[in-house]
Amino acid sequence: MQPTVKDLLLSGAQLTDAALERLLPATDTLPHSIHRAMRHSTFAGGKRLRPILCMEAARMVTATETYPEGIADLGAALEMIHTYSLIHDDLPALDNDDLRRGQPTCHVVFGEATAILAGDALQTLAFQTIASLPIPSPTTVAILREVSVAVGTGVGRVGDLDTKLPPGMIGGQVMDIEAEGTPPTxxxxxxxxxxxxxxxxxxxxxxxxxxxxxxxxxxxxSGYGNGNDEPASDSKSRSETGRTAYAPYADTIARLRTFGEKAGLAFQIVDDVLDMTQSSEELGKTAGKDTASIKATWPAVFGIDRSLHDAQELIADAFAALAPFGPAADPLKSLAQYLVERKN
Incomplete structure (x- = not known):
């Protein structure tokens, strides 16, 4: 029997929180202030969607009922990066928000300087965590490249498909700032x-x-099966190995990427709609700020009804990308559907 979305969210969040609790420095670890700030924002709430999507993707490609050992640490690292981005996004120099996940934002509680450093520290710890994952080093290289390109400005290529990516998370933030106050296209x-x-x-x-x-x-x-950390052929550099180790799985990775791109865009479209239709109490953050700031949002261009229609079409396209995986993809599909049906 397939787990429900509620089950997936609950179990995934519990695994992620347990990993975060273990990986984040305790509040009584010097320097106290920054570790308290890191934990304040990390444990302020949140659905842990990115770690859960990560864990479910791993489970799908292995076609097993259980999560691969150690995958929760990768999920926790991704949640650290997400939290760091929220801390910086809320700063007075950017969105100047006082509320996040229903709690006072990091800079409100700890001051701007500590908030900036807490975000920096979370990002650093995230990459440290990825580098320490119990996986072969070519996989570590591939994941580090994948994540660093995605959260930067999109400069560079990922190893699996040599695919040019759009500007990454920081690049998108820059475009968002520069577009503020102008009619969006x-x-x-x-x-x-x-x-x-x-x-x-x-x-x-x-x-x-x-x-x-x-x-x-x-x-x-055989190179991996004999316990070696490197593939059997070690004539290539480690970086080049990271690019080629998963060539046999190029179609699988391409389908995961398509699914992620479609679901990710649908998620943000719905987020734009919720900012216009839900209260601050329901969202856990300040509602209506995008409209007030003339932000570049999907409803600002297309309206609410068209936005919701577009989100559903994107999810249908995301589902199609996972068709070859059969029932093993059902949990990921359920999560994607949840992304467009959620109310906060």
């Missing part, structure tokens, strides 16, 4: 959404897939 809104929000959602899914594929590759390859 459809092309600009799509570019911002695919970058600022969609890139991290996509990389969460692709990274989870890479993690799961490393287990398949390890069992199928």
């Amino acid at each position: 459809a092309a600009l809104v799509e570019a911002i959404h695919r970058s600022k929000t969609g890139a991290l959602i996509t990389t969460s899914i692709v990274s989870g897939g890479l993690y799961g594929l490393s287990l398949r590759h390890r069992s199928a390859s």
Whole structure:
């Protein structure tokens, strides 16, 4: 029997929170203030959607009922990156928000300087965590490249498909700032959404897939199967190996990427709609700020009804990308449907 979306969200959040609790420095660890700030924002709430999507992608490609060992740490690292982005996004220099996940934002509680450093520290710890994952080093390289390109400005190529990516999360944030106060165009809104929000959602899914594929590759390859950390052929540089180790799985990774891009854009479209239709209490953050700031949003260009229609069409396209995986893809599909049906 397939787990319900509620079950997936609950179990995934519990696994993620347990990993975060273990990985984040305790509040009594010096320097106290920054570790308290990191924990304040990380444990202020949140659905843990990116870690859950990551874990479900790993489970799907391995076609197992249980999550691969250690995958929760990768999910936790992605949640750290997401939290760091929220801390910085809320700063007075950017969105100047006082409320996030129903709690006072980091800079409100700890001051701007500590908030900036807490975000920096979470990002640093995230990459440290990824580098320490219990997987073959070519997989680590592939995931590090995937994540770093997605959360940066999109400069560079990812190893699996040599695919040019749109500007990453930070690039999308820059475009969002520069577009504020000007009438948005459809092309600009799509570019911002695919970058600022969609890139991290996509990389969460692709990274989870890479993690799961490393287990398949390890069992199928004599170089991995004999316990070595490197593939049997070690004539290539480690970076080049990271690009080629998953060539046999190029179609799988491409499908995960398509699913992530479609679902990520749908998620942000619905987020835009909710900002216009829900209260601050329902959202856990300040409602209506996008409209007040003349932000580049999907409803600002297309209206609410068209926006909701577009989100559903994107989810249908996302489903189609996972068709070859059969029932193993059902949990990911259920989560994608939840992304467009949620109320906060």
